[in-house]
Amino acid sequence: MTPSAFSTFAALLKSRSGLVIGPDKTYLLETRLAPILKREKLNDLTALAERLTKPGADNLARDVVEAMTTNESFFFRDDKPFTHFRTQALPRLLANRPANAAIRIWSAAASSGQEAYSLAMILADAKAQLAGRTVEIIGTDIARDQLNRAREGLYTQFEVQRGLPVQMLVKHFRKEDSNWRLSDTIRSMVRFKEFNLLSDPRTLGRFDVVFCRNVLIYFDPPTKARVLDGIAAQMPADGALYLGGAETVLGITGRFAPLQGERGVYGLTPARAAA
Amino acid sequence: MTRTCLVVDDSRVVRKVARRILEAHGFAVAEAEDGQKALDACRLGLPDCVLLDWNMPVMDGITFLHHLRQEFGPEKPPVVFCTTENDLSHIELAIAAGAQEYIMKPFDDEILSGKLSQVGL
Incomplete structure (x- = not known):
């Protein structure tokens, strides 16, 4: 070349x-x-x-x-962010919000949907805790073919064995020939939408939780800052941002700070949250 | 302390592949070629986990699992099925019998190490 x-x-x-x-x-x-x-x-x-x-x-x-x-994706990737979401972020949001307030979650580089659906499965299993509250999960990606795959909710035998506990497989999937299809219940919990992370996130609305994992590593520092600041502007004071293991906000933006003792989980900085 | 895994499979090739992956992750590996030999091995000393095939001569995997749970209790050692049986009914049967995880063959390092990590190893 x-x-x-x-x-x-x-x-x-x-x-x-x-x-x-x-x-x-x-x-x-x-x-x-x-x-x-x-x-x-x-x-x-x-x-x-x-x-x-x-x-x-x-x-x-x-x-x-x-x-x-197009980036590879798998269910419950790295496990810890999902455990944190289930045991820390979600209970905190449920306690902080009025019972009729919806909770909105953004899977910002959704690829073939595994991350967004992992969150949906956690929420389906926490149904009693949610007590009828509306939870919206939006999965976005720049790649239309990946979004179409995500909407299908059809995964290979290899894909359902990467990170997905077998109990979840039994509970939420059914076999179709040699592949596995997610249940309509889980699929209906996620809305996939084409979105370029360089665009203005205000068009998507506000989000209590944002998973933006393993995508910022491909951007230069000014682009990282722009994306992170855009997310910060769409997040309430008690929101949570999850980044990939090799990603950080440090040296990129002052709007987020790591949550104490939690690797890869960030909250708005107090100055920003008070603004 | 070194973790131990008992690989139960009648295929020498599968045992060899599993051994290679497990040893690379720091496991000490013991092998058995059927459920009966695996049960005998467990009676001499329980491993930290069992990787278990379904279809084997002498005693199959599910029968071994029933005996194991009856003799040694419902949780330990954790058992990960590793089999070509890949339909939901087999998976449900395995879980009901006390398996903690399930691998549908073929498998690779990522799947095997991921499943062992899911059972706490």
């Missing part, structure tokens, strides 16, 4: 999704974009980059962004 072709991909990904790639990630372009090269009958990435610079390439550009931003 020529340096100019690489620059075309890097600029496209940065402007459309915030994804920052360096020349060391050429292999990622090669592996992720190979299906597009085949489909478009193009010889190499340089030819694809040339095609992207021509008029009428908007759909192709979208496909390239989707292919590069």
